Amino acid sequence: MFCHQCEETVKGTGCTIKGVCGKEDEIAAYQDVLVYLCKGVSVRNLAAMEQGNGNPDAGLFVAEALFATLTNVNFDKSRFTMLITKAIKIRDALPESGSDEPDACTWKSQGESDILAKAPSVGILSTADEDVRSLRSTLLFGLKGISAYYTHAAVLGKTDAEITTFIQKGLASMLKDLPVPEMIGLVMECGKTGVSVLALLDEANTSAYGKPEITSVKTTVAKRPGVLITGHDLKDLEMLLEQSRDAGVDVYTHGEMLPAHAYPAFRKYPHLVGNYGSSWWHQKEEFEQFNGPVLFTTNCLVPPKDTYKARLFTTGLTGYPGVLHVEAGPGGRKDFSKIIAFAKTCQPPTPLPGSRNDLITGCGHDAVLALADKVVAAVKSGDIKRFLVMAGCDGRQKEREYYTEFAKALPNDTVILTAGCAKYRYNGLGLGTIGGIPRVIDAGQCNDCYSLVVIAQALAKAFGVGINELPVSYNIAWYEQKAVLVLLALLSLGVKDITLGPKLPGFVSPAVLDVLVKQFDLKPNTTVQADMARMLKA
Ligand code: SF4
Ligand code: SF3
Numbered sequence: 001m002f003c004h005q006c007e008e009t010v011k012g013t014g015c016t017i018k019g020v021c022g023k024e025d026e027i028a029a030y031q032d033v034l035v036y037l038c039k040g041v042s043v044r045n046l047a048a049m050e051q052g053n054g055n056p057d058a059g060l061f062v063a064e065a066l067f068a069t070l071t072n073v074n075f076d077k078s079r080f081t082m083l084i085t086k087a088i089k090i091r092d093a094l095p096e097s098g099s100d101e102p103d104a105c106t107w108k109s110q111g112e113s114d115i116l117a118k119a120p121s122v123g124i125l126s127t128a129d130e131d132v133r134s135l136r137s138t139l140l141f142g143l144k145g146i147s148a149y150y151t152h153a154a155v156l157g158k159t160d161a162e163i164t165t166f167i168q169k170g171l172a173s174m175l176k177d178l179p180v181p182e183m184i185g186l187v188m189e190c191g192k193t194g195v196s197v198l199a200l201l202d203e204a205n206t207s208a209y210g211k212p213e214i215t216s217v218k219t220t221v222a223k224r225p226g227v228l229i230t231g232h233d234l235k236d237l238e239m240l241l242e243q244s245r246d247a248g249v250d251v252y253t254h255g256e257m258l259p260a261h262a263y264p265a266f267r268k269y270p271h272l273v274g275n276y277g278s279s280w281w282h283q284k285e286e287f288e289q290f291n292g293p294v295l296f297t298t299n300c301l302v303p304p305k306d307t308y309k310a311r312l313f314t315t316g317l318t319g320y321p322g323v324l325h326v327e328a329g330p331g332g333r334k335d336f337s338k339i340i341a342f343a344k345t346c347q348p349p350t351p352l353p354g355s356r357n358d359l360i361t362g363c364g365h366d367a368v369l370a371l372a373d374k375v376v377a378a379v380k381s382g383d384i385k386r387f388l389v390m391a392g393c394d395g396r397q398k399e400r401e402y403y404t405e406f407a408k409a410l411p412n413d414t415v416i417l418t419a420g421c422a423k424y425r426y427n428g429l430g431l432g433t434i435g436g437i438p439r440v441i442d443a444g445q446c447n448d449c450y451s452l453v454v455i456a457q458a459l460a461k462a463f464g465v466g467i468n469e470l471p472v473s474y475n476i477a478w479y480e481q482k483a484v485l486v487l488l489a490l491l492s493l494g495v496k497d498i499t500l501g502p503k504l505p506g507f508v509s510p511a512v513l514d515v516l517v518k519q520f521d522l523k524p525n526t527t528v529q530a531d532m533a534r535m536l537k538a
Pocket of ligand 1: 010014018
């Protein structure tokens, strides 16, 4: 296997024996073959679309397939087998794209041995040139991010053929020997499409569940047994809350589900009682203590311990061998009754060690722009000197303590803008408010990064300056491919001088890094003191 799609990749270069995430060699092979087949589907479907006889469902299928290969989503071979079979079926139902079709359009698998034999010749290392490989990887991982966000929007009924067409265009491009400038152009287009997909998802979430309101979320436990829901899928939460409303159990959010408490549609459920635990990588300890069932709706799933594996459930594109999976039925309806019934037989959650502050979330663009006058006045009076965008992911290495230390060391006249699970490094610090404005403005999940763009654009307009002239510095933490897409989206908006950590992507070659540094002034993070001094002076 060779995988270098996330920040934790071995030695910063690539996982070759087994993923740090727990992905086995075999699963990596299935994922590589699935991505390869999606390229074949894309070639055929794009050609068919030009003739007016494309398959309109192929775009969503490709997005879902790519989402399944995102870090910490799916470890279950049987699910990848199904996706591979479906990819071949969709591809073969499309007309041939010409007489010289690439192998990805015609290759077929007779079973596992074919898949395992094929993988090395179609995976990342099948591209020999280091810079071409780097650009293809950057594009692929950005497309995985788009796919994840697109799938979330589609579940809520919001679709956009331009976005799925771009996903297919990007995939198909990887089968061609394109000139480097064209590949760089596609990477930039990926960032631009990232802005569109984030806007689509924002529209999907707010039209389904209302505009998030600034909300304080309890982190204590109640007396009844509970169901813990994690991941990013709000539709799953809606169905769980509806089905469990009079069942005598409570529902707690975990990880990236925290911002759900801020939506008017979810605030009406009294049994949505609070947030339990923190970011994804603490799950082994936290799920053990929770005592009740845990529902995984999306990433980040960590291979479970036997102590709680029987209490885990997956749905959507997540999967793990031996863990019960809840499939969607007609109309996307999911039956969570088994989970709810199981919860009733469990002990209530054990309080987690240490005292924890209530958490403030729900600072989406509508909530923050409602405070716009206050924010602008605070900047003008000097009460707020600088905003630090610290969005992104959390991760398990010790060096991520940098983000807690950075937040702690920030002067009191600064405000953090965040989204994604990176916030768990500092959202419990009790950093207070400035004239009623929270010092940690949590716009929500990584899915809600669009809010940060809207807020920055509104500030730029209010002050009559460009986005790079604002008193805003970017100190982004990344882990998986959604964060890669968010970074590309920021670059496509012309944001410069982004600091990225805790280390630079292993898939970026020295020559590609040189382009990013020269064009965008991208920097790796260093020490809290040095980065702080630079950002506060900027
Ligand atoms: Fe390694 Fe990350 Fe790939 Fe997992 S997702 S195999 S940790 S690079
Ligand atoms: Fe987190 Fe996985 Fe990226 Fe959604 S849950 S931000 S890491």
